[in-house]
Amino acid sequence: VLNQDDKALKNLLSEYHYADIAEILDELNLDDSVYVIKLLDSETTSDILMELDEDNREKVLKNLSSKEIAEEVEELDTDDAADIIAELPEERQAEVISKIEDAEHKAEIEELLAYDESSAGGLMAKELVKVYETWTVAGCLRRIRGQARDVTRVHSIYVVDKQEKLIGRLSLKDLIVAKSEQKISDIYITNVDFVNVDEDVEEVAKVMAKYDLEAIPVVDENQTLLGRITIDDIIDVLREEADKDYQLAAGITQDVEADDSILQLTKARLPWLVLGLFGGLGSVFIMQGYENIMATVPSLFFYTPLIAAMAGNVGVQSSAIIVQGLANNNVKGSLINRLLKEVGLSLINGFALALLVMLFGYLVGQNTTESLAIAVSMMSVIVVAALVGTFVPIILDKRGIDPAIATGPFITTSNDILGIYLFFVIAGKIIGF
């Protein structure tokens, strides 16, 4: 790719979208990436930097001087600028900020850095188009021309009163459709959705998705307009959230990717495997307690992996439906109704599976009492596993813990132990040991 012909390379890259260049750089080695970043002007490279994979961006930033980073940051919107700076080591943060030349941009970035990353304040940008209710449409259009130059996409125009309090909104479309002598106070829409600066980003995402908003203004407790959040940032929040839930369900903590280092991947995966191991050792203990019946009913021991698998699968299914229902706010009705439904559902599934087990036992010529004992105790295990899978996430959610943690190894492991214990107890009652 890099044959030192700077001009040709520059021309070539100028035809690509920054997101595509970022994808190419993610594939190159570090030296080449830094080389390309230094070659292009900061207007393009700032956007490329934002699109780079986080790990690669960290490495590239290490190879740029504070002055160079400050130049990149000048080109970015305040929200992206604050994100980049927040990723730097603390001692470099102050250095980079001190080298930003535009005093207003600098002050805004410093303001944004003060907010918690997972709050609306941490996600919002200071760039927005704001008009005072006293302006006319014509005057408004004139002034918006100035403001809009700094704003990548306008979306909504926010209407404030003299105290900078948010009182309404105006779409560009309304403004264009209105007559030029009208006053803003006559045409603005008072019904405006907004979020508080301390609101959790996941909550903000829910509000925006529910009302199909493409941007939402952010206010403080006095209703003063502070910034706005746009839908593209929310898409990232939704994707990260979905990825996180998916990984948790698979027994992976932390946000890891296929291309992360072995150490990072081990840190994210090993703890869950250790949990599973302890669960398995628990089963070993339980089964050791029944060692004396091994000679008389060996088949029970052959069925233990099946019982564990059924308990695990049913638990994961039940918990996944509840976790998703909780996330989308569609778990309704009383706990008792849900309990009855889950019992009914697992009885149907359990009965169908029990019949198959009986059939299998018959085909392989197994003792009927044993087959019956296995089938009935498996059915009980399935009912209990479904209840555990349903109620653990609900209880976690009520206590303010992310219920997603309950799907996956946590439920599987506890259902494995519980299932094998129940299996031997119930089968024991039927066979009589």
Next chain:
Amino acid sequence: VLNQDDKALKNLLSEYHYADIAEILDELNLDDSVYVIKLLDSETTSDILMELDEDNREKVLKNLSSKEIAEEVEELDTDDAADIIAELPEERQAEVISKIEDAEHKAEIEELLAYDESSAGGLMAKELVKVYETWTVAGCLRRIRGQARDVTRVHSIYVVDKQEKLIGRLSLKDLIVAKSEQKISDIYITNVDFVNVDEDVEEVAKVMAKYDLEAIPVVDENQTLLGRITIDDIIDVLREEADKDYQLAAGITQDVEADDSILQLTKARLPWLVLGLFGGLGSVFIMQGYENIMATVPSLFFYTPLIAAMAGNVGVQSSAIIVQGLANNNVKGSLINRLLKEVGLSLINGFALALLVMLFGYLVGQNTTESLAIAVSMMSVIVVAALVGTFVPIILDKRGIDPAIATGPFITTSNDILGIYLFFVIAGKIIGF
């Protein structure tokens, strides 16, 4: 809620956002929902209908006449209108369409119904703002006022040539900032992203997310502008996709919710449990083959649920990372490198877990050879499970099958059987049977 005082109720509801009213109706019984829908005017109720839960919408629509549905549909944008009609039974579709009064709206809806639901054509709306390159800014603003009244949000203005071919775009902002005597051909941006009408919606979502687009024009093979897709529809696609992957990983097919009927939930869940059952019965077969060693090394049998759990957990972890990597396009490098990495990773994890198993064996006074046999064979099982978890999704993806199907019961079940088989074979070599 409903005490028959229509006026008071109407006033009360008029203050709510349609998304909130839909949420309230989802909680009410059918008669009350239909009552409220009939009470309010179709401008509001059409939006409410779109926000209702799909099952509830189906029931409400059954209680409305074709004429009433046609009235609702008249108020909706073409994409939503087509979605509602597509949900109706076939014989009602034609009836409702014939009762739509606006001929243009009707023709557009019929056009949209012809596209595949999972293609860009099935997602796009006909509403958009289109200008010809020959217009002036002033003339353009005048005409846009007319077009824009039909379009909920303007986003971008698409520039076409005389043959209706898409040649560029213009943002409302650019138009406002431009001087009124300028020609469109002087100020439009030729660099416009677009998708083909047959493109898969998931591909469209990727393009829009990558380039941070809030709307994208849809064209046919001649580059003729047909419609546009907006980001709010894409958010729904992304969420459904994430929900589907999450459910598949948990062993649930079809898009079910916590509040669906027991029958629907059984249909989505039972097939995966049957798969798991067959896997379990496979383990029974394998273990029956080793019945003769039960008396000499009973402990091996106690460890089978542990082995199955480890094989399952490792497989799910590996496959989840690959499935996510494939979805986000960040699985890079050669297959050999990925193989080496996965082997390295699982050796580290497996070794740590093997040490714990040895320690446990020592603490409970287990025969050292047996502990060693168990630990070593478990480690082998973990390595194999990781490889299966990594390569099954990659192979499925290469063959054009959704790799998400590989995470969950499919991987767990095959790893369970494979794991238990390997466990006995390897432990057998070490202990000597």
